[in-house]
Amino acid sequence: MARIRNFTPGPVEVSEKVLAAQYGSQGLHVGPEFSQAYVRATRNLQPVFGTDGYVAIVPGCGTLANEMAVRALLDEGQTALILDAGYFSNVLRKSVEGCGGIAVLLPVEPGRPADPDQLRSALGQQQIDLVCFTHVETSTGLLNPVEALAKVASEAGVPVLVDSVSGLGTAASHMDDWGVTIMTSGSQKGLGSVPGLGLVAVSDAAWPRIAQKKSPRGGFTDIRRWKEQLEAAPDWHPSLTTMPVGVVHALDVALLEMQTEGLETRYARHEDARAFLCDAMEGVGLELQIEEGSRSPGVTGVKTSGAFRSSDLVRYLIEYHQIRIAGGFGANKEEVFRVAHMGDNACRAALRPVIAGVKAFLD
Template sequence: MTHIRNFTPGPVEVSSEVLAAQDGPQRLHVGPEFAQAYMRATENLQKVFGTSGHVAIVPGCGTLANEMAIRAMLDVGQTALILDAGYFSTILKWAVEGCGAKAVMMPVPEGKPADPEAVRAALAEQKIDLLCFTHVETSTTLLQPIEALAKVAQEAGVPVMVDSVSALGTCLSRVDDWGIAVMTSCSQKGLESIPGLGLVAVAENAWPRIEAKTSPRGGVTDLLRWRNQVEVARDWHPSVTTMPVAAVHALDIAVGKALSEGLDARYDRHSTARDFLCDAMEGLGFDLLIDAGSRAAGVTGVKTGGRFNSSELVAYLVENHGLRIAGGFGTNREEVFRVAHMGDHASISALRPVLAGLESFLATQS
């Protein structure tokens, strides 16, 4: 099979060490080998999330992690304010409504981050029980001012749930210091591992709220069960259910790799790669989807400017250069292309072939 290198915002290209974790005979989800990998990964993830609280590694994806986090924090009839910055904000709305709560959508101006003062005003207008937003909105590549938004919510006495699916591992996260109640992510994006796992980090001060929940908690999706399982069986069976075992071992290696590099160095590398790509795109006459200062460190959105359909570029790069990028999302599907720079692809040398392929494509359009 021809290897097409992924510059998509997940699943991303992964290292040979991570891929090797899938090799060999089938392994069990119980016993000391699995328990050690699971617990080591959760403890290392605490450092990435920036929390001393519990981190649950669950089978599935970031979307499921979001639903578990929101369900844990909301009772039936309560209200969540969701900062509507794109498609994945709508996914948060589904999760809120799916647990019997009310979702209030607050539009975020296109290409701009949410204004903390506008959020402050919205929180004062009605009783809000939870503030939800995406750290990075994958569909638009917008990075939210997470610390400032969390501070406003904290001052209003409203807990915060953050979807960091496209951000964790590419930029700073400080769950505890920023006063975030729950933050979610997944294995196959900024952490540079394979798909199959959702992640939920719960700050210690969020547990009283979770424990006080009166409406149904779910079964396997109940975060209390995941915390309690670790407390009673961390050395043998720390997960509530059967896990994708290879994915846990791969994540263990990937997170260890990130910590060995050093998180600050890793974040600097991602922002350097982003800035290089953005400068190069502007040098080719393209406009960026997001204003400077609010661009994600792991994925960049570029406007086609009507010069071509993004699907034409995506297909050309696959066929002629063995590279896969992403088109736009939703209504801007053909008007935007997105290039991810996560993990080992967050480097100038890794991005040069993408630029060469783009220049080659542009030559065919003249």
């Protein structure tokens, strides 16, 4: 059977070196070899997040990372305002409610980014204890203006949680400079690694707030315990629990590859890939889901405009072109298809077969 190349928004294609690191000989989650890789990965994640603060690498996913972040900042009965830009904004809602918080959704106009003025107005109308939103909304390809939104929340004295599961590694992040309290991500998207890890970056300014929390923090989900473990045994047992060792080594290699490429070069490559794909889709008469200026560098949503079902295109590309893309979400499932241009796929050479396949389908 022919190999199918993934252009889905996670998991993404990864380099041979990353795969080799994952599938090497089984190692222990304690001892110098693992500890060096784990600690090095946490440090190499700091400039990607744009923070001098602590970064936790935990077994799991971005959703778990979000729940850990919510548990760190929000007491039971407190209110989180969530900027509702799509499916994964509602995943944030479930994390808030699952931790005993009250979730208030602030709708974001379809196709457009969240409005800082709208956020400012909402914060002036009721007591809000936490603001949450996605850096990139994976379900649509929307890139939110994190800096402007975080500034509004900071002016109101409200901490900010940013879900950057689809943003990190594809779009610049400067969480310390932007005033972001906590930012989360996962290993399997813009970082160019394999699934299995959740990431939680905590600004130095967050710790007094975390210390004030009164309701239960959980055991595994208590971000303080992860930080304490790393500080207590960085050379032997830096993680709180047994880790997927191969996945940590894969992330370590992926971050070293990013370091070699350079972050600014990497971001420019993703932006060029986005422009190349968007121009091609508009060139064949298709409409893009997000307005220009707010399109993610890592994933693009394209409307079918009722001309075909996205699932038919997805099947066609798999069967005839050995390419896997993604459909839409929810009510728009058949009205949108999504192409990810992350990691090794963020280049024109990788995207040309996708564009050719879409053209052949339309013909």
